[in-house]
Amino acid sequence: MKNLTAPRGTYDILPDDSRRWQALEAVIDGVCARYCYGEIRTPQFESTEVFIRTIGEGTDIVDKEMYTFTDRGGRSITLRPELTAPVVRAVLEHSMLQSLPLKLYYRGPFFRYERPQRGRFRQAHQVGVECFGTAAPEADAEVIALALDVVAGAGIRDRHLDLNSIGCPACRSVYRKALVEYFEKNIATLSEQSRVRLQTNPMRILDSKDEADQRLIATAPRVLDFLCAGCTAHFDGVKSSLRAMSIEFSINPNIVRGLDYYTRTVFEITSPALGAQSAVAGGGRYDGLVESMGGPPTPGVGFGMGMDRLIIAAHAAGSSAGDERQLDVAFVALDAAGLAALVPLLYATRTAGFRADVDYTLRKMDKQLKGAAARGAPLAVIVGSDELSAGEATIQDLVTRERARVAIAKVEDEIVRRLRHRESA
RNA sequence: GUGAGUGUAGCUCAUCUGGUUAGAGCGCCGGUCUGUGGCACCGGAGGUAGGGGGUUCAACUCCCCUCACUCACCCCA
Numbered sequence: 325m326k327n328l329t330a331p332r333g334t335y336d337i338l339p340d341d342s343r344r345w346q347a348l349e350a351v352i353d354g355v356c357a358r359y360c361y362g363e364i365r366t367p368q369f370e371s372t373e374v375f376i377r378t379i380g381e382g383t384d385i386v387d388k389e390m391y392t393f394t395d396r397g398g399r400s401i402t403l404r405p406e407l408t409a410p411v412v413r414a415v416l417e418h419s420m421l422q423s424l425p426l427k428l429y430y431r432g433p434f435f436r437y438e439r440p441q442r443g444r445f446r447q448a449h450q451v452g453v454e455c456f457g458t459a460a461p462e463a464d465a466e467v468i469a470l471a472l473d474v475v476a477g478a479g480i481r482d483r484h485l486d487l488n489s490i491g492c493p494a495c496r497s498v499y500r501k502a503l504v505e506y507f508e509k510n511i512a513t514l515s516e517q518s519r520v521r522l523q524t525n526p527m528r529i530l531d532s533k534d535e536a537d538q539r540l541i542a543t544a545p546r547v548l549d550f551l552c553a554g555c556t557a558h559f560d561g562v563k564s565s566l567r568a569m570s571i572e573f574s575i576n577p578n579i580v581r582g583l584d585y586y587t588r589t590v591f592e593i594t595s596p597a598l599g600a601q602s603a604v605a606g607g608g609r610y611d612g613l614v615e616s617m618g619g620p621p622t623p624g625v626g627f628g629m630g631m632d633r634l635i636i637a638a639h640a641a642g643s644s645a646g647d648e649r650q651l652d653v654a655f656v657a658l659d660a661a662g663l664a665a666l667v668p669l670l671y672a673t674r675t676a677g678f679r680a681d682v683d684y685t686l687r688k689m690d691k692q693l694k695g696a697a698a699r700g701a702p703l704a705v706i707v708g709s710d711e712l713s714a715g716e717a718t719i720q721d722l723v724t725r726e727r728a729r730v731a732i733a734k735v736e737d738e739i740v741r742r743l744r745h746r747e748s749a
Numbered sequence: 750g751u752g753a754g755u756g757u758a759g760c761u762c763a764u765c766u767g768g769u770u771a772g773a774g775c776g777c778c779g780g781u782c783u784g785u786g787g788c789a790c791c792g793g794a795g796g797u798a799g800g801g802g803g804u805u806c807a808a809c810u811c812c813c814c815u816c817a818c819u820c821a822c823c824c825c826a
Binding site for chain 1: 820
């Protein structure tokens with residue numbers, strides 16, 4: 325029998341790494357709490373319909389990247405390939421649009437059948453926020469500020485914010501027509517791939533990496549020149565809000581979101597630490613989404629951020645998040661009787677809120693002390709036959725190496741006293 | 750999905766153009782030190798060389814298939 329391995333594009337997060345994840349999760353929860361976004365958790369699979377209706381047929385996600393299967397009841401089920409659509413589904417299902425604005429955040433895994441590479445997995449993790457019920461440009465800016473706070477909190481300093489507006493359906497259709505006209509006139513120099521895009525989704529030609537395409541794009545019509553008065557005012561509002569918070573950004577008329585439901589503001593946060601998959605977060609406004617899912621016309625802004633990419637970029641930046649000491653007190657037993665005597669002390673220390681452990685293998689004391697020091701424990705409590713016969717334990721300060729004998733009954737108090745003293749120091 | 754590269758111990762890597770029992774450092778375990786740590790020295794465990802097939806007297810080394818990872822494209826978080 326072959327060895328079993330994690331499926332392609334998935335990976336295990338082992339304790340050393342999960343500490344980093346826990347630290348990141350704490351940052352996310354903290355930032356979202358400060359911006360007053362409430363957490364929503366939705367199932368990891370949904371009716372396939374949820375994604376087809378919102379993400380749109382003709383997008384890569386729907387056409388070839390979804391994990392879809394028929395369950396035993398004959399229903400078509402899909403492992404969620406992104407989280408915005410499920411959140412909207414839940415919002416409508418529970419009539420959450422009664423009091424607006426509605427500010428939600430989520431984090432968790434999503435699934436796409438893609439060819440894996442650095443920063444791209446078949447099961448990945450995303451954190452995102454959605455703010456429903458306001459078209460105010462200040463809300464767009466709030467969402468962007470929140471995203472940047474999470475990125476900063478993760479320990480990533482080297483990042484860029486690219487901003488654009490792709491207008492509303494009205495002005496975008498005028499623009500799209502001009503763009504198609506322009507590319508058709510130059511179709512001879514267009515790359516093969518972009519000719520296909522011209523048919524399916526012409527705006528995506530704008531982020532083509534082909535050199536010839538790039539030259540063509542440089543002189544192509546720009547969305548920003550086609551925005552209607554309302555969209556222009558909104559975009560100005562977003563920019564001035566960002567400036568009011570001293571948030572630096574660059575206008576990039578070529579960023580286009582992949583999903584159908586975006587309107588007006590679109591943005592991207594990138595980190596050079598990620599190679600080709602440089603986008604850490606992407607988002608924007610989607611004023612037509614809720615309606616497209618059968619809800620009342622409701623504006624919304626939000627973003628999705630790749631937690632896996634955040635972890636990679638933070639690691640590359642040398643962030644030490646999650647590397648804190650893992651042990652407060654190491655209990656050291658030298659024989660079976662000592663081990664038995666330590667049980668109540670171990671339990672009491674843990675109950676008092678400290679991290680405490682004992683080495684059940686009863687290795688030689690020097691090995692146990694070495695292990696304790698390696699785990700960062702400042703204190704050790706040692707019980708062997710000497711101590712036991714005297715009804716005492718040895719408490720050793722692993723930093724100063726100072727030792728003291730204490731009556732077993734007083735060990736707990738002594739430990740707590742010393743650790744509290746360290747904490748306040 | 751397309752193109753290219755890589756795959757030897759838990760980790761990082763050696764093994765020259767195919768040639769005896771595949772090595773090192775780190776880590777792990779033990780000992781020097783029947784009970785005091787981050788050092789030093791000594792010893793040990795751990796490999797069907799990703800997996801399968803083929804060529805050959807002989808394969809870690811060459812060929813094919815397969816799996817996985819990496820890089821780029823595509824796409825996106």
